[in-house]
Amino acid sequence: MEKLIEVKLVGLVLEPISKTPVIILKPMDENKVIPIWIGEYEANAITMELENITPPRPMTHDLINDILGNFNSRVEKVVITDIVENTYYADLYLMRNNEISVVDSRPSDAILIALKNKARVYVSELVYRSSVLSDFISHFAHTEERLEQWFDSLSSEDFGNIEQ
Numbered sequence: 822m823e824k825l826i827e828v829k830l831v832g833l834v835l836e837p838i839s840k841t842p843v844i845i846l847k848p849m850d851e852n853k854v855i856p857i858w859i860g861e862y863e864a865n866a867i868t869m870e871l872e873n874i875t876p877p878r879p880m881t882h883d884l885i886n887d888i889l890g891n892f893n894s895r896v897e898k899v900v901i902t903d904i905v906e907n908t909y910y911a912d913l914y915l916m917r918n919n920e921i922s923v924v925d926s927r928p929s930d931a932i933l934i935a936l937k938n939k940a941r942v943y944v945s946e947l948v949y950r951s952s953v954l955s956d957f958i959s960h961f962a963h964t965e966e967r968l969e970q971w972f973d974s975l976s977s978e979d980f981g982n983i984e985q
Contacts, residue, residue, distance in 0.1 A: 823947065828901075831845050834905070893917060895915070899933070913934060
């Protein structure tokens with residue numbers, strides 16, 4: 822079995838050139854960061870979850886979460902498994918009746934569902950080693966303090982017009 826590296830979501834930023842949202846994952850015990858470009862709607866949903874904003878009606882991720890609860894399933898973990906031609910792949914590990922089911926997912930959706938369920942997120946060693954730009958960004962922000970300073974230095978203008 823391939824080694825898994827636990828990561829945490831340390832930021833959600835807007836890439837300045839393409840204006841595409843990027844989630845920044847960081848291994849728990851290292852200073853390397855792993856950027857994953859995601860869609861605008863997914864970024865909005867993650868932002869709402871991080872800021873504890875409850876929409877007036879359930880969003881798709883809320884619906885999925887409610888369905889899991891109604892079927893007595895829980896999210897065990899999320900694993901970002903692969904990267905092919907700059908596209909990331911993830912699996913949701915769901916527990917029901919002491920059986921694990923693995924469901925293919927986009928990383929952004931899987932991470933949001935993990936956030937909603939306080940489940941752990943992992944990357945495969947393959948993703949850890951081959952993540953695009955991760956070494957460059959990690960060198961730029963080689964300490965957690967520098968990474969936090971960089972995030973703190975961002976203003977609302979750096980995030981463009983993503984509405985919440």
